[in-house]
Amino acid sequence: MKPFIKQGLLGAATLISLGLALPANAASLILYSAQHPQTVKLLVKDFEQASGISVKVREGEGPELVAQLMAEGKASPADVYFASNSPELMALEGKQMLTHLPATTLAAIPAKYNSPSGNWVGVTARENVLVVNNKLAAGLSMPASLLDLAAPQWKGKLAIAPSDGDFLPLVSAVRALKGDAAAQKWLKGLRDNAQMFDDNEGVAAAVNRGSVAVGIINNYYWARLQVELGAKGMHSQLYHFGNGDVGALLNVSGAGVLKTAHNADAAQKFVSYLTSARAQQVLAKSNITFEYPLLPGIAPAPVLKPFSQLAPPPLDMQKLGDDSQAAPMLRKAGLL
Amino acid sequence: MAFYSLKTGRARYRQGWLFAAALAVCLVLASPLLVIVWQAAQSDPADFIDTLWRPLVASLALNTALIVASTTLLCGVLGLVSAWFSERTRLPWQGLWPLLSVAPMAVPTFISSYAWVSLSDDLQGFPAALLVLVSAYSPLVFLPVSAALRGLDPALEETARTLGLGPWRCFFRLILPQLRPALLGGMLLVALSTLSEFGAFVLLRFRTFTTEIFAEYRAGFDSHGAAQLSIALLLAAALLIGLEWRVRRQASSYERRARGTRRAPPRLELGAGKWLVVAGFLLLSCVTLLLPLSTLGYWLTQHGDAAVSPVEVSAQLLFDASFSSIELGLEGAALTVLLALPLGYLLARRPGRVAAFMERVAFLVQGVPGIVIALGLVTVSIRVIPGLYQSQFLLLLAYAILFLPLAMVSVRSALLQAESRLEELARSLGLKGWQTWLRVLLPMAAPGLGAAASLVFLSIVTELTATLLLSPIGTETLATQIWADTSAMAFAAAAPYALILTVLSMVSTWLLMLLLGGNAINRLAADGTTVAGETAHV
Numbered sequence: 001m002k003p004f005i006k007q008g009l010l011g012a013a014t015l016i017s018l019g020l021a022l023p024a025n026a027a028s029l030i031l032y033s034a035q036h037p038q039t040v041k042l043l044v045k046d047f048e049q050a051s052g053i054s055v056k057v058r059e060g061e062g063p064e065l066v067a068q069l070m071a072e073g074k075a076s077p078a079d080v081y082f083a084s085n086s087p088e089l090m091a092l093e094g095k096q097m098l099t100h101l102p103a104t105t106l107a108a109i110p111a112k113y114n115s116p117s118g119n120w121v122g123v124t125a126r127e128n129v130l131v132v133n134n135k136l137a138a139g140l141s142m143p144a145s146l147l148d149l150a151a152p153q154w155k156g157k158l159a160i161a162p163s164d165g166d167f168l169p170l171v172s173a174v175r176a177l178k179g180d181a182a183a184q185k186w187l188k189g190l191r192d193n194a195q196m197f198d199d200n201e202g203v204a205a206a207v208n209r210g211s212v213a214v215g216i217i218n219n220y221y222w223a224r225l226q227v228e229l230g231a232k233g234m235h236s237q238l239y240h241f242g243n244g245d246v247g248a249l250l251n252v253s254g255a256g257v258l259k260t261a262h263n264a265d266a267a268q269k270f271v272s273y274l275t276s277a278r279a280q281q282v283l284a285k286s287n288i289t290f291e292y293p294l295l296p297g298i299a300p301a302p303v304l305k306p307f308s309q310l311a312p313p314p315l316d317m318q319k320l321g322d323d324s325q326a327a328p329m330l331r332k333a334g335l336l
Numbered sequence: 337m338a339f340y341s342l343k344t345g346r347a348r349y350r351q352g353w354l355f356a357a358a359l360a361v362c363l364v365l366a367s368p369l370l371v372i373v374w375q376a377a378q379s380d381p382a383d384f385i386d387t388l389w390r391p392l393v394a395s396l397a398l399n400t401a402l403i404v405a406s407t408t409l410l411c412g413v414l415g416l417v418s419a420w421f422s423e424r425t426r427l428p429w430q431g432l433w434p435l436l437s438v439a440p441m442a443v444p445t446f447i448s449s450y451a452w453v454s455l456s457d458d459l460q461g462f463p464a465a466l467l468v469l470v471s472a473y474s475p476l477v478f479l480p481v482s483a484a485l486r487g488l489d490p491a492l493e494e495t496a497r498t499l500g501l502g503p504w505r506c507f508f509r510l511i512l513p514q515l516r517p518a519l520l521g522g523m524l525l526v527a528l529s530t531l532s533e534f535g536a537f538v539l540l541r542f543r544t545f546t547t548e549i550f551a552e553y554r555a556g557f558d559s560h561g562a563a564q565l566s567i568a569l570l571l572a573a574a575l576l577i578g579l580e581w582r583v584r585r586q587a588s589s590y591e592r593r594a595r596g597t598r599r600a601p602p603r604l605e606l607g608a609g610k611w612l613v614v615a616g617f618l619l620l621s622c623v624t625l626l627l628p629l630s631t632l633g634y635w636l637t638q639h640g641d642a643a644v645s646p647v648e649v650s651a652q653l654l655f656d657a658s659f660s661s662i663e664l665g666l667e668g669a670a671l672t673v674l675l676a677l678p679l680g681y682l683l684a685r686r687p688g689r690v691a692a693f694m695e696r697v698a699f700l701v702q703g704v705p706g707i708v709i710a711l712g713l714v715t716v717s718i719r720v721i722p723g724l725y726q727s728q729f730l731l732l733l734a735y736a737i738l739f740l741p742l743a744m745v746s747v748r749s750a751l752l753q754a755e756s757r758l759e760e761l762a763r764s765l766g767l768k769g770w771q772t773w774l775r776v777l778l779p780m781a782a783p784g785l786g787a788a789a790s791l792v793f794l795s796i797v798t799e800l801t802a803t804l805l806l807s808p809i810g811t812e813t814l815a816t817q818i819w820a821d822t823s824a825m826a827f828a829a830a831a832p833y834a835l836i837l838t839v840l841s842m843v844s845t846w847l848l849m850l851l852l853g854g855n856a857i858n859r860l861a862a863d864g865t866t867v868a869g870e871t872a873h874v
Contacts (some may be wrong), residue, residue: 030809037646037820056809058822061554071714075722077809091557133366163551191391198538198551200823201644211457227643228826288643327556335390336548336555 034062034084062165079267087323097257108275120256124291136213146247150189159215162335171326187333222288250312359677361769368712387564415477440624441475444798446535451631471624477522484518532705571704640828668735680747706802750784787851794844
């Protein structure tokens with residue numbers, strides 16, 4: 001044989017054997033998750049114990065995983081998608097990629113936190129807040145509205161993470177409540193004022209250590225930082241926008257079953273588990289998650305502001321939408 | 337060469353196979369880039385213009401140009417100066433300084449950035465990015481330049497001195513021109529590596545095209561924007577390749593000069609000044625080695641809470657991640673070297689226009705970040721070969737595409753060293769083609785192939801973006817675990833993973849040096865860009 005034929009054959013044989021070495025377990029469940037790894041790990045472990053079904057998780061940012069699911073189409077290995085924010089689920093629903101959930105699963109959670117057409121269910125909620133450094137913000141009067149942060153007096157004092165998946169719903173919310181022009185103007189103001197971080201963890205830590213006065217984050221980042229650093233390490237507090245301002249946006253993290261699921265039974269079981277009292281208790285008591293469990297009657301972690309005292313803006317899931325316009329607006333404003 | 341001038345039909349047939357194999361490898365290499373170009377071409381022109389003319393792109397272009405230019409220049413100066421002092425002056429503990437100058441490249445950039453950024457939040461943005469990159473990449477200049485210095489003929493210098501040239505003028509008029517190919521080759525590799533750097537820039541909050549492609553991919557709900565931005569980066573890489581092309585052609589006049597007897601070049605006596613140089617080397621090592629490593633040591637002793645650690649630390653998880661990294665590294669290195677053989681052979685035995693073109697294709701890939709290659713491969717595998725999607729093989733293929741240029745350079749020089757006369761002699765004595773490969777070529781080229789493999793291994797275990805995108809479900813490597821933790825600022829949880837990865841890359845760097853040692857270093861001096869090529873992406 002000629003050297004390259006032989007080499008080619010050898011190479012091909014090696015490649016094939018490498019490819020075949022992949023484990024393919026049909027009985028297990030494949031979960032695409034944009035929820036925080038810490039939280040998902042807890043839930044998956046508990047679910048595996050309770051059900052005997054093993055779960056494999058692919059993690060990523062919400063929009064990234066949604067893009068991946070859309071690109072994969074029918075070839076997707078995923079059974080369940082666990083979103084970090086509802087617009088991701090709305091995007092999948094819009095593409096007819098989610099299957100209808102049974103009434104028993106949907107009924108567990110108040111209807112306003114679920115898909116309007118019953119294709120996904122809410123699991124937890126997170127509140128948008130402002131993290132405020134005690135020293136640096138001492139002389140500042142807090143903004144009545146999220147939109148005020150675009151004003152010149154906040155120049156250099158604000159931290160944001162525009163490419164974090166959690167920032168997109170905020171843009172969509174401002175857009176839905178105030179219109180495109182106002183949203184664009186707000187984003188341009190943020191670009192002039194803000195220090196950019198890669199993610200909300202970075203924003204929370206930077207404000208806490210005193211690099212910047214205030215930062216836009218979801219509530220749980222601050223609570224987690226407090227667990228890590230202890231009360232002594234905290235040099236910051238949370239400011240809640242009230243009165244139904246868009247800044248007090250309540251984001252819903254939920255889950256849905258894909259139409260192309262290979263293991264639809266197990267997938268439905270997992271989603272139903274997420275809304276069960278057992279899972280919601282795990283979430284509430286974990287000292288890791290710090291989001292609001294959406295099952296009525298489960299009390300959130302004591303460090304959180306009571307759920308009934310939150311004053312989110314009047315937005316339903318439909319109106320908040322699928323975030324498809326958020327990234328283009330961020331680009332136009334020079335934030336992305 | 338004389339044997340080849342008598343081309344038989346058989347030899348032509350063999351040559352045909354060679355070109356076919358090299359062409360196939362080139363097609364595999366170029367496939368993700370073609371897909372990206374195709375994808376970008378599919379999009380609406382208005383949308384395309386929107387993406388590339390939006391406000392952020394101007395600042396990205398400025399940032400990218402600024403960091404590439406300044407890192408390249410600083411690495412050039414630092415590499416040249418430290419190579420000259422360690423090769424040409426008499427210093428105490430002479431053997432130590434080359435070692436300390438090369439060692440920083442074994443600390444992955446996203447680990448040293450993590451060390452710096454966790455030390456103080458002032459260490460962010462451009463100055464910090466410059467600090468981290470110059471530390472990591474100046475060995476890319478140091479290595480080829482010091483090899484070239486060692487290979488220079490001392491007779492020329494002595495003649496120049498006896499004719500009355502002072503030491504400074506001798507350096508600028510005689511030594512520097514001879515070092516040019518090595519110096520510029522190394523600097524171009526620094527430039528390409530900087531262009532495709534990702535992890536360090538994200539951690540240090542410095543935005544370039546590469547970081548923004550990833551951000552676009554994360555937040556965009558589709559990969560069109562990422563593909564469009566990649567085009568800008570491709571153009572930048574092509575520009576640098578063109579520059580390198582010109583430099584090489586100019587440099588070729590210095591290559592392979594007939595030399596007199598080989599002997600050690602003279603070392604300059606510095607008197608008390610030598611302590612100043614020693615202090616300089618020590619200070620440099622503090623910044624490039626001691627500080628990052630001791631920060632890592634500090635975080636090892638700290639407790640990280642589960643609430644802020646996306647990846648916690650346990651013996652099982654540490655073992656799994658190390659195992660995955662090593663497994664992917666070994667398999668990827670094997671595949672890469674295998675694919676590099678036809679191209680390397682072609683370059684060594686049949687240099688010419690076709691070979692040079694194929695070499696450029698490989699180099700173009702080198703200036704493109706892993707994320708672009710990975711995005712292209714995702715599309716290819718979903719649309720064309722669905723069975724490959726999310727398979728380990730696809731990830732290995734991505735590694736092979738990313739790091740084949742490195743392997744190719746090393747394979748080529750290894751095969752150059754294995755003289756073609758011996759190959760032909762073996763054939764004329766009745767050995768078949770494959771027997772010649774097995775019994776003559778491969779044994780002779782083994783150290784060079786080993787060097788190529790250890791270099792690819794090193795690059796794979798520290799690779800980040802392609803691994804993040806393409807790893808099969810459930811496969812976590814040391815690099816992805818460190819990334820998950822450091823990007824959530826869980827520095828303590830990341831430390832044990834970072835430690836293992838640093839040790840792993842130090843061992844493979846050591847192996848690389850060992851395999852390149854002795855004669856190889858002297859040989860490489862003849863083609864300065866070679867060593868540099870072998871150490872890019874480290």
